[in-house]
Amino acid sequence: MATVTTDMGVSCWSLIPYLWQKLLAIAGLYSKVDVPSLPDAVIIDILSRLPADHVLQCRRVCKEWRALTSTACFAQLQLKRATSEILIGVLDSDLPRCVSVNHQDFSQKIAELNCWVLNSCDGLILGKRKIPSQVFIYNPLTQDEITFPEVFNECHIYGIYFHPVKKEYRVLYAFGHDQANYYQYSIANLPTFSRRPLSHRFYCCPPSAEATIASGNLHWMLEHRKDSSGNPVASSKMEKDDEPCANSILKFDIHTENFSTMPHPEWESCTGPSYGEMQLLQVDERLSVCHKRGYSVFLWTLVDYPNWHWIRRYKVNLRLDMQIPNSVRNSKVTFLWLKHDELVLHCQGESKFLVYNFKMLAYREIELSKNFDYTFYSHKKSLVSVRKQ
Template structure:
C-alpha cells in the first residue's frame, strides 16, 4: 500500500500512529515507504515518546548466574487478573545506571569497564564506550547518572567520586561522556563543598540529574558523635550547562538523627521529581511522598501521598520504593523489606493490594530480595540523531 492508496489525510495518519504502541509501529514500518519514513523520522519518534502510554517495568534478577535483565508491562501488573509474563532482554552481566527517553544505560564490570545504551523496544544497542574514572586509573567508588541535553540533542553520562574531599583540599573533578556517533569524555568542575552521596544512580528529570546527599559530618565538631545530625539535600547536575548545584528538601525535613538512619529516596513520579520519606519502626510516623511541581523551585514541594502506619494499611517495618503512579492514582511500589514483594496502593480509596495474583511476575513469582526494579516508558528513540 502506498500513501496515494490511503484515503486518510496525512495529518490524521500521523495522529493515529502517535497513539500506537512502539512494538506495533515497528511492524507498521513495513506497510509502505511513506509510513517507514514517517515512523522513522526524528520528529515522529520524539512526539511518540511524549505521548507514550506504555509504561514498562525493567528489572534485573540476581537469582541466576550473573545478572539477568527482564521487563514486563506495568498495566498488566496493575489491571490484569493473571500473573504477568516477563520478557528476557538478554543483557547479562550489566549494572543498571538509569534510563532516559526509553533508553537504558548499562555498565559492565566491577570496577566498571565500559558503558552501553540499550532500547528494550527496538533492541537497539549503542557503541560500547570504555569507562573513564574521575581520578584516572584509580577506580575510586563513584556515583553516576544518565540524562539528555535537549539544547544539543545529546545524551550524556556523568560520573564523579562519592566525596568532594581530595588530598589537596575541597573540590575535585567529574567526568562527562557525550554519547553520540563519536563518544568522548571530558572533565568538568566538581562542587566546592564537602558532602557524601547516599545513592549510586542519579534521578533524571527536567534536564537535570539528582542525587540524595548530606553534608560532611566533620562540620559537627562540637558534638561527640559527628554522625548525630546530618544535613540532607539534593545534589544536582544540569545537563545543558554541565554544572553542579543543590536543592533543599521539603519543609526543612533535611535533618535526621543517626548516620545509619532512614535515608530519603529520589524518584520520578507523574514526570516530576519526587522524594520519599519512610521513618521505619515508628508507629506514630508515616510513609510520605512529596513532588516538586516546578523543578528547581523549592517552594513548589507538595505532599502527594501520606500513609500513616497507625492506620494499619502497611506496617512500619516495610520500606516502600515507589515505581510508578497511574493516571487513576494507583501507586505501584516495591516492599524492600517484605521479601521483595510488589504493592499496588489506590490512594483515592486508601486500599492496598499485597497478595493479588496480578502482582506476581511469571515465571519469577517467588519472593526475592535479589531484584532491582525501574519504571520507564516505551519509545523508538536511539541516542543518534
C-alpha cells in the same frame, strides 16, 4: 516536510477508514478508485500516536511510511505520546537482570535482560554486564546497542540525559581520586564518547543511588558525612556544614550542566538531619519524596519546580493501613514506584512487594521467588537512537 501540529486531536481518527483503504490498495486488494495521498503531517500525527512496536510494523506497509517514521523528529514526537512501563532491576550478584513488566500486572513479563540497570531515559537502558564486564546503552525495542570504551568500567556512572540544545545524548560519570580524596565529574557525548570534565568536585563519595529524572534534570539524595562527634560535614564545596537539610537534594541541570543543592520538604522545621529516611521518586513526570518516619510514610510532590514548592499528597501508616509487623519499624523500606495512586514498596528481608492503593485504602501482596534488593524505573518503548538525532 510539513510541520506537525499536536492539536489535530481526535479529528485524525476520522481518517482511519482512509488509511485502511490505502493499505488495501497497497496490497492490491482494492483498486476501485485511486486513493490520493494524505499530507505527511497528517500521517505523522496519526502514526506517532501508536505504540512504538506498532510503528515498527507500520514501516512494512510502504517506503513512504518507513521514511516518515525513521526520522529523529518522529522518534521524539512518538516518545512524548508514549505511556510508561515498569522496569524492575533485580540486584542479584550472581545473575543481575532487569525485567520489564506491565504496571497493572506485575506478573506480566514483557522483556528480560541480563544486566545491572544504571538508568533509563527515553526508552534507552543504561546498563552494565558482569560477563564480559562492559557498560552499554541499549534500546530493547530496536535492539540498537552501543558499548562504552573499557575505561568506563572503572568509573561511577550516574545517568544518561538528552541535551536539549545540542540534540544529543550524554552520560554523566565520575572518577575517584583517592590520593586527593575527591571525585571528579565528567560528561561523555554520545555516540562519539568525547569527554569533558566539569569544574565541580565532590570531596566525598558521590551519591550511590541512581539518578531520578524529573523536569529533564537529574536528582539524588545526598549522603552527608559525619565527624567524630556525629555532626554533618559538607560533602561538596557548595554545601554549608551546618545546613545539611537545606542542601540534601543534589540537582544536575541538563541545560547548564551545573550542579546545585536544594532542600527537602519541610526542611525549615527539622530539628536534625532527617533525610536519611527519604527517597526520591518520579511521579507523573514530577519529582517526589517518600519520607518514612517510624511507621508513617509521607509522600511529597514538587508542584512548582522553578520555585521549589512542595505539597504533601499522601500519608500511609505501615502498621495500621498495611498491617506490616512491628519489626519493620527499624528496618529498611525501599519505595519503588507510585503510579495510578498505587505505591509499591519492598521491606528488607521480605520476599514480596507490597502495593498500597490510596484511593481504595487497601493493599495487596506480590510474592517473589527470592529475596533480593530491587530498583524500579519508568521506561517507555521508543524508537530513539543515540546514533542519530
